[in-house]
């Protein structure tokens with residue numbers, strides 16, 4: 393039996409170890425490995441997103457270039473030559489009428505120092521427009537005489553290299569405290585001889601660029617099957633702004649503010665426009681930190697689990713160690729308790745055998761001592777037997793309807809003499825209204841004896857024992873009170889554990905096995921009741937066994 397006991401104990405410890413430490417540790421390791429891989433992957437994903445953003449922005453630039461070239465090609469064919477004289481104005485007006493995307497058109501001929509410029513006739517009622525446009529034309533007029541020759545030379549070289557024979561020039565101005573973008577296309581009109589300096593110029597209308605041209609580009613880029621769009625559930629959004637001003641000049645409808653993830657400053661057709669991109673509602677860093685936060689939480693939880701496991705194991709191991717120590721104390725105590733009464737019995741029996749005693753009272757006294765010591769032995773052996781039965785789960789109770797008052801009285805009767813002889817004042821308080829209760833007579837009697845015996849053992853000068861039996865709240869209470877050494881509050885729960893004996897040095901001089909109270913508790917619980925203690929060190933203790941009057945409670949708890 394002891395082999396089986398040790399095996400289950402070991403298996404339990406191993407199981408606890410496995411569940412509490414090995415599993416969380418393995419999980420933690422697994423998670424860390426996975427985590428590392430994730431972080432690597434995550435970094436790669438972040439870089440890929442940034443690469444994709446740059447790629448999309450470059451596509452936007454390229455598309456803008458193509459669109460601008462497509463817009464300028466038909467204008468070139470229709471543009472007047474400096475030799476068209478009075479027809480120039482009419483031709484320019486026609487071009488502007490047919491192409492509302494331009495704000496104005498101009499023809500410059502350096503040889504004749506001629507600059508003919510026309511504004512978009514469709515908007516001649518718009519005063520603000522006319523004001524701004526006139527400002528731009530004036531700027532152009534001041535710029536052309538000094539710059540036209542080099543510009544024409546550059547255009548001729550481009551033509552020789554079979555590049556597009558036109559150029560764009562753009563930038564930002566402030567219109568009514570707001571950044572506005574201007575952009576002009578310049579070219580050499582058809583039929584101008586190589587030695588002549590003449591330039592044709594058309595300027596994009598800012599409203600057109602802001603409301604039509606760039607929104608279309610942005611929409612086109614974002615809806616194309618680019619790599620970004622397959623990334624995940626996050627929606628990319630785009631805007632265009634001026635340098636050193638993050639207010640969007642053009643933005644997608646779902647642009648939600650905040651700083652962009654990637655930017656590209658256009659350098660070709662639309663110089664100084666800054667295209668910016670980000671994810672709607674989140675940032676790449678946010679995605680990263682959300683991922684990190686999640687990792688920290690999982691790591692924290694696993695660590696807590698491991699700490700919990702270690703604590704559990706520590707508790708389990710220290711409990712086992714404590715139990716082992718208590719068991720060895722128990723063996724020493726029990727051997728001592730067995731040896732003393734046996735030595736006394738032998739001593740008195742040998743004296744009697746010699747037949748040298750003359751006084752009859754001496755005989756009586758010696759017989760009494762032998763009887764008392766053998767009773768003590770019986771009580772101890774009964775305790776040990778009960779304990780081993782309980783531990784093996786073989787303890788059985790014989791419940792019978794019993795008159796508790798009679799049981800308590802008769803149990804105390806056989807003890808009364810010993811109590812009084814030890815100099816104790818003894819009070820017995822048994823109420824007359826106790827109904828019959830279903831109990832195991834022997835178990836209850838043994839519990840009472842254990843409590844009375846403890847009161848005897850753990851009293852010093854104040855020698856008093858009081859036993860009461862009374863009804864209270866559907867229970868019958870059996871109470872044993874003393875004025876002895878008492879029990880400190882932090883030990884009051886532990887005294888009911890098996891083998892436990894108080895740390896007080898006084899207790900160690902008193903014989904005991906540490907089994908009595910654990911048996912009393914087991915018996916009380918098997919009856920559906922409980923044993924309670926109230927105690928003050930140096931003042932005394934009161935132990936109460938509360939037994940329920942309702943037998944249903946008893947069976948339910950005993951079965952549990």
Ligand code: ADP
Nearest residue numbers: 846847850878887893894904905906907908909
């Ligand atoms: P034992 O008396 O054999 O040591 P018990 O299980 O009966 O074992 O009691 C456990 C411990 O509780 C005792 O060692 C003692 O320290 C304490 N104890 C029990 N009854 C009393 C009491 N009436 N007064 C003071 N301490 C007590």
